[in-house]
Amino acid sequence: MPARKNQRRHHHHKQHNNNHSNKQQQQQQTEPTPAYRVEKSEIYGRYLVANRELAAGELLIEEQPLAIGPCVSCDPVCLGCYQPVQLEAQQYRCPACSWPLCGAECRGLNQSTGHSTWECEALAKRPQQRPVESATPDELRDLYELVLIVRIVLLRGVQPEQYALIRRMESHTEERRLNVSLWEHYEAKVVRRLREEWQLLDVEAEELHEICGILDVNCFEIGQRGAKARTLYPSAFLLAHDCSPNTSHTDDPGNFAILLRTSRAVREQEPLTLSYAYTLQGTLKRRTFIQGGKLFWCQCQRCADPRELGSDCSALVCKLCSQGNVRATDPLDQTADWACDHCDHRINASDLERLLDRINDDLESIDVHNIPALENFLTRYREVLRPNHYLLLSAKYSLCQIYGRIEGYLLPQMSPEDVARKERYCRQFLHIINLLEPGLTRLRGLIMYELHAPIMVLAQLGMQTGQLTRPEFQRRIKEVLKLLEDSAQILQLEPPGSSEHEMGLAAADALSKMRG
Numbered sequence: 001m002p003a004r005k006n007q008r009r010h011h012h013h014k015q016h017n018n019n020h021s022n023k024q025q026q027q028q029q030t031e032p033t034p035a036y037r038v039e040k041s042e043i044y045g046r047y048l049v050a051n052r053e054l055a056a057g058e059l060l061i062e063e064q065p066l067a068i069g070p071c072v073s074c075d076p077v078c079l080g081c082y083q084p085v086q087l088e089a090q091q092y093r094c095p096a097c098s099w100p101l102c103g104a105e106c107r108g109l110n111q112s113t114g115h116s117t118w119e120c121e122a123l124a125k126r127p128q129q130r131p132v133e134s135a136t137p138d139e140l141r142d143l144y145e146l147v148l149i150v151r152i153v154l155l156r157g158v159q160p161e162q163y164a165l166i167r168r169m170e171s172h173t174e175e176r177r178l179n180v181s182l183w184e185h186y187e188a189k190v191v192r193r194l195r196e197e198w199q200l201l202d203v204e205a206e207e208l209h210e211i212c213g214i215l216d217v218n219c220f221e222i223g224q225r226g227a228k229a230r231t232l233y234p235s236a237f238l239l240a241h242d243c244s245p246n247t248s249h250t251d252d253p254g255n256f257a258i259l260l261r262t263s264r265a266v267r268e269q270e271p272l273t274l275s276y277a278y279t280l281q282g283t284l285k286r287r288t289f290i291q292g293g294k295l296f297w298c299q300c301q302r303c304a305d306p307r308e309l310g311s312d313c314s315a316l317v318c319k320l321c322s323q324g325n326v327r328a329t330d331p332l333d334q335t336a337d338w339a340c341d342h343c344d345h346r347i348n349a350s351d352l353e354r355l356l357d358r359i360n361d362d363l364e365s366i367d368v369h370n371i372p373a374l375e376n377f378l379t380r381y382r383e384v385l386r387p388n389h390y391l392l393l394s395a396k397y398s399l400c401q402i403y404g405r406i407e408g409y410l411l412p413q414m415s416p417e418d419v420a421r422k423e424r425y426c427r428q429f430l431h432i433i434n435l436l437e438p439g440l441t442r443l444r445g446l447i448m449y450e451l452h453a454p455i456m457v458l459a460q461l462g463m464q465t466g467q468l469t470r471p472e473f474q475r476r477i478k479e480v481l482k483l484l485e486d487s488a489q490i491l492q493l494e495p496p497g498s499s500e501h502e503m504g505l506a507a508a509d510a511l512s513k514m515r516g
Ligand SMILES: C[S@@+](CC[C@H](N)C(=O)[O-])C[C@H]1O[C@@H](n2cnc3c(N)ncnc32)[C@H](O)[C@@H]1O
Pocket: 043, 044, 045, 046, 047, 169, 170, 172, 217, 218, 237, 238, 239, 240, 241, 242, 294, 295, 296, 297, 298, 299
């Protein structure tokens, strides 16, 4: 009897299995395999890997923030929509808590992604903590930095499931504690202040430090059309970093959702990566930046390569022989010397960092609309930095965007030499972006759109003056069509309402007009 019972049970189990596998088969026919899964490693901690081959442009993650608030070191913004606000007397302020808002109709009023009712109640209890016109810029920055931390603390009571998800994120609290200046900064500016001045006594100091760490390690900076905010997302935080990543992301200005896509084809098992740093920065600075905020030294392929994947975007001109390239002797050691590949000249890494800081300050002091000053910057550093150096590329990118856009330099007003210069800068920039951020990436889309115009203008001029043969003219027009096609495809992935999306529509429009 027991055997029969067992048999029956077994049979039932088998049937169940059959049903199950039928169901699975049906599901497999209707549902594609999930794009990714979570894995864990000693180096990355938790991270995402591709579950199958992924095509370029696959939407992997679209999700709304668990928490959102003003950025660190930001100027005053509306607590509802994160657009900049002024603090003068005529600025609209929330009638209940007196914090500045863009207006009474702000779409972020009473929203959990904006100025919620619970935040307003908490802020109204502390009128002495609101931003005032007489506050110094530093005082305002410190105050705005607290807003997102207070919002996360408030989630404990109003949305505890969201709070629990945030608490599961990496904070690197122990490593941060060992960094005395970092720890002291948060102790004074956030923890003591919130507990003593804001009387948030029901949160332990340790928990506040942990929230600060979670924010530093996992935040995304987002915003469109002047808005700026930082956000924590429920799963996008899991992506590991790479200085030449295989995904790119943007955010929806309507609901602050992140949209994360593969930027190029990804192999099964390949880790999905995004860049925590600015791609157009050299290895020395990028690694310091990542270590400072995320507490790890990046060892990716780009960081390990003194030529940064062939871009050579950190190389300097040797000041001794004026011919050689000066590059890192060991890019994974921040203290290693930099050496010329032509003579014996060497520079020590800290001297080099100081030089780069000085040149960077010089660049930052130039108004991005000042064409003569940007050109002058390029001339001044031609004998110090190689043409693809990231600081020169940054100036060239600004020039690519303003040649043809500002009064006095509109395309019909520009000399053929200036148009040719715009074309040259765009090509240099695109060449580097193709190496560092290949595929469907915003910067590629933007620069391809910029590049199509000078090629078109010079091709037409060449035909008019008889300097171009018809086949050469046609070859250039073909290139223009390809640039417009690619930039339309990339930029229309950006959310409607963003300036990039509008540029994508303009590219598509120009393309259809050219095709007649
Ligand atoms: C935004 S979190 C990513 C999720 C995290 N791995 C986890 O388990 O919660 C960033 C942290 O992941 C780790 N990480 C991400 N990318 C890494 C990389 N390329 N090399 C080493 N660690 C990395 C570091 O600890 C970093 O501070």
